[in-house]
C-alpha cells in the first residue's frame with residue numbers, strides 16, 4: 151500500500167442535475183454513466199428446464215427448450231452447447247433479404263385480401279419487418295388471414311423481378327393502380343432510373359432492393375405476423391393514421407421458435423410486472439413519472455444491496471462520505487458545471503441572499519473533502535506521497551433515459567420503467583492518486599467491481615476501453631501514461647476488452663463494463679474514468695517527497711450505477727426469484743387453522759430475532775396460503791398444524807429444495823441460516839445483519855459443514 155496517510159471520510163450524498171445529460175456531459179462522460187443498453191449475447195446459463203412453480207421449483211429458472219442466443223452479436227455466441235445462434239441483419243445478408251422480401255409479400259397479401267388497402271412503405275427491422283397500410287383497422291384475426299395468403303404466395307415460388315423505368319413511366323403506372331402514397335414516395339426519390347420490383351406478374355412495388363430471388367426462398371414456417379398498431383403517415387400526427395403490421399422472419403423454423411421463446415422469456419421477466427406482482431416498487435402518477443417509490447419489499451432488497459456494497463468497499467479501503475444536497479452556485483462555476491452543463495441543472499435558489507444549486511453530482515464535494523483533510527491532517531508536512539479514496543453513495547442524479555429508449559430493439563421496449571427514472575440514486579466514488587498509481591488503483595477497482603457484481607450473480611462482462619477524443623484537456627504524456635495504465639490494469643486482471651478509439655471523455659480515458667444477464671442481454675453498468683480536468687480546476691495538490699506541490703489524478707468510478715436501474719436489471723436477471731439472501735421475505739409461517747396462529751406468531755418472533763426476514767400468513771385455507779406464497783416466490787414455507795404445535799415443530803418446504811420435513815424451531819433457524827449462507831455467492835452473509843449469537847450459530851454450522 152502506497153498510502154502514507156489516509157483520512158477517514160464517510161459520505162452519503164446525492165446529486166441533482168435537471169434532466170438528461172446531453173452536450174458536454176453526455177453518456178460518454180462519467181456523469182451519465184448509464185446510458186441505455188443493450189446488445190444481446192448468448193444465454194449464459196444454457197438450457198435448463200423450467201419446473202413449474204411448485205415447492206420443488208428451481209430458484210433461478212430460465213427456460214423451456216429451445217433456448218436461443220438473443221438476437222444481436224451472433225458471432226460471439228457459441229452453438230456447441232446446443233443453443234441456437236440467432237443471426238442478425240448484420241450477420242446474415244440472406245436474412246435481411248428474406249425480411250425485406252417478406253414485407254413485399256405481406257403487402258401483396260394484404261391487397262389480395264383487402265383490395266381497398268393502399269400501400270405505403272415497409273422496411274426490414276431488427277428481428278423482422280413491417281409495412282404500413284391505409285385501410286380499416288385490423289385485428290389479430292385479420293393477421294391470420296393475411297398470413298395464410300402470404301403462405302400461398304410463398305408456396306407459388308414467384309420470382310422477384312427487377313425493372314428500371316423512367317419517372318414518367320413510374321408515374322403512369324402508379325396512377326393506373328391508384329396508389330397516392332406511392333406517388334408521394336416517387337416524388338421523394340431523386341435519382342433515376344426508378345427501380346420497380348415485381349412479384350411474378352401479380353404485384354409490384356417501388357423499391358431499391360435487395361430481395362431473395364423468389365418467394366420460395368422464404369420458409370413460411372419461419373415467418374410470423376406479430377402485431378398490428380396505428381402509425382401516422384410519415385410519423386406526422388396531422389397525416390392519416392395507418393395500420394402497421396409487424397412481422398418476424400428467420401431463416402429456419404428453429405430460429406423462429408427460439409426467438410419467440412426468447413421474447414416470451416423477456417416478457418415473463420419484465421421488471422414492471424414483477425415489481426407489481428411482488429410489490430417491490432411503484433411509479434405514482436400523482437408524484438410524477440420516472441420517480442420511483444420503493445415499497446417495503448423492494449426497499450429491503452435495496453438495503454441489502456447497499457449494505458453488501460458498503461461492506462465490500464470498506465473492506466477494500468474506501469472511506470464513506472455524506473455530503474450536502476445543495477451548494478453555493480460558485481462551486482459549480484469552479485467545477486465547470488455551470489458553464490457546460492447548466493441546461494441540465496435545476497434552477498438556482500436563493501437562501502439568505504446567496505445563490506445555491508442542487509448538486510448535479512458529487513465530484514466537487516469530494517474534492518473539497520480531499521483538500522480539507524489534506525491540509526488539516528498535516529500530510530503536507532509529512533513530505534510523503536498521499537492518496538485518498540472517498541466513497542459516496544445514495545445520491546440522486548437526474549437521468550433522462552427515456553429518450554434513449556429508441557435505441558432499444560423492439561422486443562425490449564418494455565424494459566424501461568426503472569431505466570427511465572428522472573432521479574436515480576447512484577453509487578459513486580472518487581479516488582485521488584498519483585500518476586504512477588493509476589494502474590494499481592484501476593486494478594483495485596476492477597477487483598472490487600468483480601467482487602460486488604459476483605454477489606448478484608453477474609459473472610460475464612463486456613469491457614470497453616475508451617481513449618482520447620479529439621477535444622480534450624491534458625498533455626500528451628499524461629494521456630499516454632493513463633491510457634497505458636488502464637490497459638495494463640485490464641491485462642493484469644486478465645479481462646479481454648475492446649478499444650473505442652477516441653471514445654473517452656474530454657477529461658480522461660475510461661473503462662466501461664456491461665453485465666450480461668440470465669437471458670444474455672447486456673446492460674451498461676460500471677464505469678471507471680480518469681480525470682485530468684477537475685483537479686486542475688480546483689487546483690488541488692499534494693506535496694511530494696521533495697516538498698514540491700504536485701497535482702493528483704482523480705478517478706471517478708461507479709460499480710452498480712443507478713440503483714434503480716441496477717435493481718430493474720437484477721429483478722429481470724432473477725425473474726423476481728431472488729436467492730435467499732436477497733429475498734425480501736425469506737420465510738413464511740402458514741397455520742393450517744387459526745388455532746395455530748398464536749404459535750406461529752411466537753415462532754415468527756424467534757425467526758425475526760435470528761435475523762431471518764419472516765412473516766405469518768393466515769386467514770385462508772392452507773392450499774391457498776401455499777399458492778399465494780409460491781406466487782410471491784417465498785423461498786421457505788413452514789406449515790404449522792395441531793401436531794406441530796404439540797411437538798413445538800414446523801414442517802418446512804423449500805422453494806428450491808422441496809420438502810425438508812418436520813423439525814424443531816431451532817433446527818429450522820439453523821437450517822435457514824445455513825441456506826442463507828450458501829445462497830450468498832461469497833458466503834459473506836456472515837457479517838450481514840446477524841447478532842453475535844447468530845454469528846456463533848453460523849460459525850458452528852460452518853464447522854459442521856467442514
Ligand SMILES: [Zn+2]
Nearest residue numbers: 250357358359
Ligand atoms: Zn423491396
Ligand SMILES: [Zn+2]
Nearest residue numbers: 180512513706
Ligand atoms: Zn465524479
